[in-house]
Amino acid sequence: MPAKQTAGSKFSPEEGRFPAHIGVIMDGNGRWAVRRGRVRTQGHLEGLKTAKKIVKAASDMGISYLTLYVFSTENWKRTAEEVGFIMGLVKQYLSAELDFFRQNRIRIRHAGDARGLPPEIAGEIRAVCDDTRDFAGLQVILALNYGGRDEIIRGIKRLLEAPPSGGEFTEASFRQYLDNPDVPDPDLIIRTAGEMRISNFLLWEGAYTEYWVSEKMWPDFTEDDLAAAIERFRGRERRYGGVQG
Ligand code: FPP
Numbered sequence: 544m545p546a547k548q549t550a551g552s553k554f555s556p557e558e559g560r561f562p563a564h565i566g567v568i569m570d571g572n573g574r575w576a577v578r579r580g581r582v583r584t585q586g587h588l589e590g591l592k593t594a595k596k597i598v599k600a601a602s603d604m605g606i607s608y609l610t611l612y613v614f615s616t617e618n619w620k621r622t623a624e625e626v627g628f629i630m631g632l633v634k635q636y637l638s639a640e641l642d643f644f645r646q647n648r649i650r651i652r653h654a655g656d657a658r659g660l661p662p663e664i665a666g667e668i669r670a671v672c673d674d675t676r677d678f679a680g681l682q683v684i685l686a687l688n689y690g691g692r693d694e695i696i697r698g699i700k701r702l703l704e705a706p707p708s709g710g711e712f713t714e715a716s717f718r719q720y721l722d723n724p725d726v727p728d729p730d731l732i733i734r735t736a737g738e739m740r741i742s743n744f745l746l747w748e749g750a751y752t753e754y755w756v757s758e759k760m761w762p763d764f765t766e767d768d769l770a771a772a773i774e775r776f777r778g779r780e781r782r783y784g785g786v787q788g
Contacts, residue, residue, distance in 0.1 A: 569613070569758075607681065608729075610745065655688040739756060753779055
């Protein structure tokens with residue numbers, strides 16, 4: 544998909560390939576806090592500040608889609624206090640940033656199982672998704688109660704309930720049963736805190752995605768780090784299993 548270039552974009556089409564869709568595994572909040580002698584939740588608070596900065600930077604750069612891995616289907620194993628704190632941050636983020644989303648024409652979307660979320664969080668997400676539905680700027684996809692395997696299983700269940708009518712069943716047909724079928728596969732996934740793991744993030748969509756791992760803990764990640772990851776991506780060659788052209 545061609546990159547959308549906005550007035551504030553740092554990248555021109557002549558400069559080469561541009562990632563239309565970036566996914567981010569925001570790892571290291573807990574370690575960031577513990578290393579500073581603080582409680583883990585303080586790391587998430589700082590992590591939210593970083594997320595806001597990166598959303599703004601992505602919007603200014605003219606990126607089309609940004610998927611943030613906020614809370615996985617496995618994160619429920621954390622203490623009730625930590626889970627409650629993260630859910631509170633999500634609610635606070637969505638309500639406090641609504642004016643910012645409107646000013647910057649940012650559309651908010653959700654990936655994951657909304658039925659497993661606390662009703663007030665699911666309601667808030669639904670409201671902000673509806674409110675920003677028509678905005679044509681950056682699309683921020685909040686992966687919340689999200690797991691790649693869970694998304695595929697939920698897709699299969701939807702398929703069994705409403706099978707496609709006729710024709711050959713292909714990868715493209717199955718895609719229609721995923722959470723956000725119209726969102727293109729991520730070109731680049733950034734993971735912070737140095738871990739070399741996928742952690743159940745965008746398993747179907749990430750089949751050919753380029754990965755970039757930063758050693759920085761998420762609260763320390765900056766707009767310059769995002770720009771560096773994009774520059775590095777632009778220097779890589781993607782062959783999709785083929786040979787060099
Ligand atoms: C992973 O770090 C981070 C999370 C599970 C939570 C991410 C949440 C935020 C950044 C705040 C909310 C953001 C938005 C956009 C609403 P970790 O806790 O696993 O870190 P560790 O591996 O060092 O313990």
